[in-house]
Amino acid sequence: MNSRALALGMAAAAMVAVSACNKDRNGNSGGPPNAQTPKAQKAAGTKTMAAALPVGGRFMTAARAAGLDQTLAGPGPYTVFVPDDAAFNAAPPGTFDTSPQNRTKLTGILTNLILDGTVMVADIDKSIDNAKGRAVLATV
Amino acid sequence: MKNNGCLAPGQAAKLVGSPLSTAVTIAALSALPASVSYLYPDTPDYYYRYGDGYLYQVDRTDNLIAALIPLIAGGYLPGQYLPAAYMDSYVPDYYGYDAFYPDYGDVCNRYYYGVIYQVDCVTGYVDNVIPAYAGGYGVGQILPSAYSYYNVPYQYRNYYYNTADYGYWYAPGVIYQYDPRSSIITSVAALLSPGFSIGQPLPVGYDVYNVPYAYRATYYDTPTAWYRYSNGYIYQVDPTTQLVTAIAASLLT
Numbered sequence: 001m002n003s004r005a006l007a008l009g010m011a012a013a014a015m016v017a018v019s020a021c022n023k024d025r026n027g028n029s030g031g032p033p034n035a036q037t038p039k040a041q042k043a044a045g046t047k048t049m050a051a052a053l054p055v056g057g058r059f060m061t062a063a064r065a066a067g068l069d070q071t072l073a074g075p076g077p078y079t080v081f082v083p084d085d086a087a088f089n090a091a092p093p094g095t096f097d098t099s100p101q102n103r104t105k106l107t108g109i110l111t112n113l114i115l116d117g118t119v120m121v122a123d124i125d126k127s128i129d130n131a132k133g134r135a136v137l138a139t140v
Numbered sequence: 141m142k143n144n145g146c147l148a149p150g151q152a153a154k155l156v157g158s159p160l161s162t163a164v165t166i167a168a169l170s171a172l173p174a175s176v177s178y179l180y181p182d183t184p185d186y187y188y189r190y191g192d193g194y195l196y197q198v199d200r201t202d203n204l205i206a207a208l209i210p211l212i213a214g215g216y217l218p219g220q221y222l223p224a225a226y227m228d229s230y231v232p233d234y235y236g237y238d239a240f241y242p243d244y245g246d247v248c249n250r251y252y253y254g255v256i257y258q259v260d261c262v263t264g265y266v267d268n269v270i271p272a273y274a275g276g277y278g279v280g281q282i283l284p285s286a287y288s289y290y291n292v293p294y295q296y297r298n299y300y301y302n303t304a305d306y307g308y309w310y311a312p313g314v315i316y317q318y319d320p321r322s323s324i325i326t327s328v329a330a331l332l333s334p335g336f337s338i339g340q341p342l343p344v345g346y347d348v349y350n351v352p353y354a355y356r357a358t359y360y361d362t363p364t365a366w367y368r369y370s371n372g373y374i375y376q377v378d379p380t381t382q383l384v385t386a387i388a389a390s391l392l393t
Contacts, residue, residue, distance in 0.1 A: 035306075035317040035327035040299040067279030070317070070327040075299060077352045077369070078331070100194075100280065116333045117350030117369035125347040138345030140313070140331040 035070035043075040058083065058088045058096065065098035066107045068114075079115040114140045152194045153208055153322035160189065160196075160203045167191040185336075190356040194280070208282075208324075216257060222264040226252050236311050241270070270311075283309060283316075283323040293332070295372045300329055335371035336384045342368065342377050352391065359388055 038042065049072035053060050059082045063069040072080070088096055096106065115137055127135040155163045163169060169191040182188065186206065190198045197207040216222055231238045231251045241249040241256050248261040258268035291310045292300045299307040300315050307320045309328060315330040337341070350369050351359050359367035359374050366377040367388055376386040 004261065035304070035329035037299060037301060037306075040329070043299065062290055066323075067328045068331075070329060071331050074330050079350070082372075086252065103279075106370060111331065114331065116371075118352045119350045123349040136345045137334070137348055138343060140333055 034073065036074050040075055041073075044073065049076065049078065049080060050075055053082065058085060059083065062096045062098055062106055063110060065100075066103060066110050068110055070108070077118045079117065079119040081113040081115075083113070112139045116140055151322050153319065155196065155205050156208050158205050160198050160205060163196070163205055167194070169196065184192060187193060208322075216266050220266050222250060222257050222259050222266055224264065226250055226257070227259075235341055271302050279316075279325050279328060281325050283307075283318045283325055295390060296330065296332075298392060333371045335343050336368075336375050338384055338386065342366075342382045343383060346370070355389065355391070 003016060009087065033047075049075075050060070050069060053072070060069055060072075072078070083091075094102065095109065116139075121136070124135055124137070128138075152167070155166065160169070165278060169189040172190045172195070173187055185200055186197050187200060189198055196205045198204070199206045227248070227250060229250050229252050231241045231249050233239075236249070237256070241258075243249060243261070246261050247267070248259050250257045250259060255281065256270040257266050258267050290302055290308070290316055293307050293310055296310075296315060300317075302308060302320070305320075306326075308316050309316045309318055309325075310332075313332055313334075314328055315332065316325045316331045317327040318325045330371065346368050349361055349366075351367050351374055352369060355369075355374060361367060361379075363379065365385075366379050368375050368377055369391075372390060372392040373387050374389040375384050376381065376388045378385050
């Protein structure tokens with residue numbers, strides 16, 4: 001478990017908290033097989049993290065490079081801070097480089113955006129209030 | 141089909157045994173990057189080609205791809221010797237790695253740059269190279285032969301069971317899916333958190349309520365009991381002492 005103090009500047013990220021199963025990736029040429037068994041897919045349901053995110057979007061592209069796209073197609077539950085394109089563009093060059101040589105760095109960045117369980121905005125607000133303006137969130 | 145930089149591990153493995161001339165029509169192969177070329181010098185028997193993050197050993201006699209080699213940054217391969225300085229680089233306790241990879245007999249586990257090296261304690265001879273997910277080296281790597289048994293934690297076995305097409309393997313923090321024919325890790329099926337023990341203090345970062353939506357009507361925070369989710373379980377926490385007091389529910393079994 002990593003704990004990171006997530007700044008309130010995370011407003012640049014859309015928070016997605018759904019359980020997951022990605023049917024779009026099945027059978028795509030060049031992509032990995034679906035890592036989820038039929039039982040896991042059934043448990044994940046149809047409103048999945050992967051299904052909620054654009055397949056060709058920058059976040060899913062990065063997740064795929066790190067092997068995490070299939071994680072987001074599973075039962076979870078996880079909560080993910082998904083940077084928008086402006087955040088991707090503002091990151092230092094190479095931060096979200098999807099080449100295999102950058103997999104270590106990319107994996108670290110992405111897993112620090114994924115929380116254990118289901119965390120709603122109101123839950124974070126309450127935590128910030130309790131801690132007098134600061135919230136520390138456990139990431140996977 | 142020319143690859144566009146996203147060759148799947150299973151496809152990469154299928155190139156083993158193929159003529160190099162065929163492989164280059166599928167994957168863009170080139171000389172090794174300078175960062176790793178010193179690790180894989182050409183020999184009278186073999187030379188190496190690199191593409192899409194994969195390293196291929198090519199037999200000079202017939203130009204067939206002889207092997208797919210795990211490409212681990214700055215790494216050492218089975219059959220090499222770990223430098224003496226790395227023998228003091230112990231497996232960290234993060235995520236319970238040290239308990240999962242203990243030393244035993246003449247076998248020592250050492251850790252460097254996201255990789256666990258299983259070595260001879262005396263000579264440093266590398267017997268096995270184990271990618272640690274925290275280092276980002278899981279997907280695309282070959283499952284260590286010594287760890288190819290089914291070891292998925294009990295509460296996840298109902299979801300991640302081996303089939304004829306896919307196998308699942310647990311390592312701290314992650315359940316991998318691998319191809320049983322090539323033993324190449326193809327995906328991260330699930331990310332796991334360490335979970336809690338009864339009586340332990342609530343870890344930092346879990347003061348935020350995180351119970352899955354379907355269980356919130358039952359397990360909600362009160363002045364006398366908090367509920368937190370981790371690793372497939374909902375735990376009860378004493379708000380005063382901040383100690384984990386009970387497992388309230390198992391969501392997977």
